[in-house]
Amino acid sequence: MKKNSPRQYGIAFWQATRGLKGADLGLAISNFVALLARERMIKKSDEVIRSFIQYAKEQDGVEDIEIISAHPLSDKVINSIKNIFGNKVDAIQKTDASLIGGVIIRTRDKILDASIKSQLNKLKQSLI
Amino acid sequence: MSISTIVEELKKNISAFEKQVETAEIGMIVEVGDGIARMSGLTKCQSNEMLEFPGNTFGVALNLEDETIGAVLLGEYKHLKEGDIVKRTGRILSVPVGKELIGRVVNPLGQAIDGGAEIISKTFYPIEKIAPGVMSREAVSQPVQTGIKAIDAMIPIGRGQRELIIGDRQTGKTAVAIDTIINQKGQNMICVYVAIGQKESKIARIVAKLKESGAMDYTIVVVAGASDPASTLYIAPYAGVAMAEYFMDQGKDVLCIYDDLSKQAWAYREISLLLRRPPGREAYPGDVFYLHSRLLERACRRNKESGGGSITALPIIETQSGDVTAYIPTNVISITDGQIFLESDLFYRGIRPALNVGISVSRVGSAAQIKPMKKVAGKLKLSMAQFRELESFAQFASDLDAETKKQISLGQRLVEVLKQPQYEPMPAANQVAIIFAVSNGFADNIEVKKINEWEIKFHEFINRSKSVLLEKIGAGNWDEAIEKDLKSACEEFAKKQ
Numbered sequence: 001m002k003k004n005s006p007r008q009y010g011i012a013f014w015q016a017t018r019g020l021k022g023a024d025l026g027l028a029i030s031n032f033v034a035l036l037a038r039e040r041m042i043k044k045s046d047e048v049i050r051s052f053i054q055y056a057k058e059q060d061g062v063e064d065i066e067i068i069s070a071h072p073l074s075d076k077v078i079n080s081i082k083n084i085f086g087n088k089v090d091a092i093q094k095t096d097a098s099l100i101g102g103v104i105i106r107t108r109d110k111i112l113d114a115s116i117k118s119q120l121n122k123l124k125q126s127l128i
Numbered sequence: 129m130s131i132s133t134i135v136e137e138l139k140k141n142i143s144a145f146e147k148q149v150e151t152a153e154i155g156m157i158v159e160v161g162d163g164i165a166r167m168s169g170l171t172k173c174q175s176n177e178m179l180e181f182p183g184n185t186f187g188v189a190l191n192l193e194d195e196t197i198g199a200v201l202l203g204e205y206k207h208l209k210e211g212d213i214v215k216r217t218g219r220i221l222s223v224p225v226g227k228e229l230i231g232r233v234v235n236p237l238g239q240a241i242d243g244g245a246e247i248i249s250k251t252f253y254p255i256e257k258i259a260p261g262v263m264s265r266e267a268v269s270q271p272v273q274t275g276i277k278a279i280d281a282m283i284p285i286g287r288g289q290r291e292l293i294i295g296d297r298q299t300g301k302t303a304v305a306i307d308t309i310i311n312q313k314g315q316n317m318i319c320v321y322v323a324i325g326q327k328e329s330k331i332a333r334i335v336a337k338l339k340e341s342g343a344m345d346y347t348i349v350v351v352a353g354a355s356d357p358a359s360t361l362y363i364a365p366y367a368g369v370a371m372a373e374y375f376m377d378q379g380k381d382v383l384c385i386y387d388d389l390s391k392q393a394w395a396y397r398e399i400s401l402l403l404r405r406p407p408g409r410e411a412y413p414g415d416v417f418y419l420h421s422r423l424l425e426r427a428c429r430r431n432k433e434s435g436g437g438s439i440t441a442l443p444i445i446e447t448q449s450g451d452v453t454a455y456i457p458t459n460v461i462s463i464t465d466g467q468i469f470l471e472s473d474l475f476y477r478g479i480r481p482a483l484n485v486g487i488s489v490s491r492v493g494s495a496a497q498i499k500p501m502k503k504v505a506g507k508l509k510l511s512m513a514q515f516r517e518l519e520s521f522a523q524f525a526s527d528l529d530a531e532t533k534k535q536i537s538l539g540q541r542l543v544e545v546l547k548q549p550q551y552e553p554m555p556a557a558n559q560v561a562i563i564f565a566v567s568n569g570f571a572d573n574i575e576v577k578k579i580n581e582w583e584i585k586f587h588e589f590i591n592r593s594k595s596v597l598l599e600k601i602g603a604g605n606w607d608e609a610i611e612k613d614l615k616s617a618c619e620e621f622a623k624k625q
């Protein structure tokens with residue numbers, strides 16, 4: 001039989017614990033850990049947890065975005081970027097001086113490149 | 129140009145440059161190696177879509193799985209690592225096509241590898257395309273003159289046909305293909321020779337020979353050499369037929385040679401096993417038939433309403449120890465419209481081209497022959513078949529009746545006449561003349577060993593003194609007058625001997 005991947009465990013865990021609270025939730029969690037131990041997936045537990053978080057966010061409609069800018073951005077700018085993607089946005093900020101200016105926004109499966117570095121690259125390609 | 133004008137131009141270009149925010153759908157490499165890469169993300173990726181990897185490398189997404197995408201990499205992949213970003217391009221892999229490619233040696237991505245100028249093409253054709261439907265096709269009726277007597281007389285090939293050249297190693301398969309290309313001079317055909325998994329030295333020799341014969345003026349050579357990655361070998365024939373389709377769309381006739389498809393099947397097996405697709409018979413993936421059928425179905429003759437033009441395909445398959453019942457040979461035999469069998473023992477006996485006339489077939493047959501050849505070679509296959517049956521009795525020649533002796537003698541002379549040296553394709557009219565001469569007994573008095581010399585003198589004679597007649601025959605005319613003229617020409621020659 002094909003082995004289940006860590007991601008499938010994460011998804012299964014989310015589906016199993018939907019709407020559970022208190023003692024039920026505690027029982028579900030301990031059963032799940034026992035399952036992981038039986039299937040020898042404890043080593044991959046990091047991946048399982050990551051997949052769980054990602055899947056939970058996907059299901060709740062929370063966007064995960066990464067904002068990379070050349071210099072630290074003010075809160076106002078970050079909020080206006082967040083608003084583009086809807087109400088529920090989890091933003092991580094990074095700075096990368098090589099971008100010179102502008103911003104690169106990465107969502108789960110898209111990348112929006114508005115950095116000066118790429119614009120200059122494109123200009124260079126069009127000139128030569 | 130002065131410095132100020134250059135600066136003006138530069139400023140104009142810069143101000144005209146429009147800033148655009150680039151959006152790309154992305155995924156991340158999870159695993160890379162052995163020419164394949166697995167990515168997570170790329171949720172909207174389509175099947176067989178072209179993907180862009182860092183470092184200007186491209187790949188084709190072949191496996192769309194639940195959580196990952198399996199893609200095969202076209203080109204160097206040593207610079208790729210886990211975590212690299214991969215972008216969707218939104219289009220199927222396409223190759224540059226056009227007149228600029230004629231006379232060049234290119235790789236399957238359309239890049240020049242003959243050391244010449246870079247190929248800049250305005251048109252791109254996708255390598256995967258649905259073949260023309262039933263209603264847009266027309267029956268094959270125009271010949272492809274290979275210049276090889278045995279083939280043009282008994283196993284004729286037409287424009288739009290698929291004829292398989294199959295045989296063991298070193299039996300002359302590539303020689304048949306190259307002679308066909310050389311003979312297309314002046315025949316209004318464009319040739320595409322796709323070399324798949326061949327030794328680079330062999331390809332260099334072939335290109336040199338084609339250049340020497342002036343064949344590069346109408347030929348494109350697509351090379352995926354033995355040291356190229358399996359993905360390149362896999363797409364090479366499709367790139368070749370895409371380049372041919374460009375010319376077919378202009379109503380021209382194209383000849384496509386795939387040398388050879390066995391190696392393409394091996395390359396496809398390699399990437400399928402690396403992508404973990406379930407192996408079937410002989411470890412080939414389940415769709416290895418589809419691999420070849422979709423390639424060969426694109427060779428057809430189109431009717432005028434759909435644009436005209438034709439692609440003739442000559443795929444080459446290498447068998448192991450003459451085993452034509454193996455998986456890939458049987459697959460391709462069932463797809464093509466006939467096969468040319470080349471056998472090792474005929475080759476070693478001195479019969480070159482080493483054609484086994486008995487089991488070679490052309491399902492188009494005489495519909496693709498010019499009228500004189502049809503008349504003259506009509507009974508040739510039958511005579512050869514009768515001779516083969518009686519061949520073993522040739523050793524007891526003295527104990528046989530006159531009729532059998534006659535058949536054996538004619539058969540032996542026909543076998544001699546059908547032998548042909550490499551790189552010497554013969555025009556159709558000369559073929560008609562020599563077969564006519566031998567079939568009607570004009571060589572009966574010549575010793576079998578001396579037939580080749582006799583043939584050379586015969587051709588010298590008719591080329592010199594009967595060129596008008598040859599022209600008439602070459603144009604496809606045949607009537608009583610021409611037949612009489614040819615007969616008297618043969619008598620004249622016989623008298624001179």
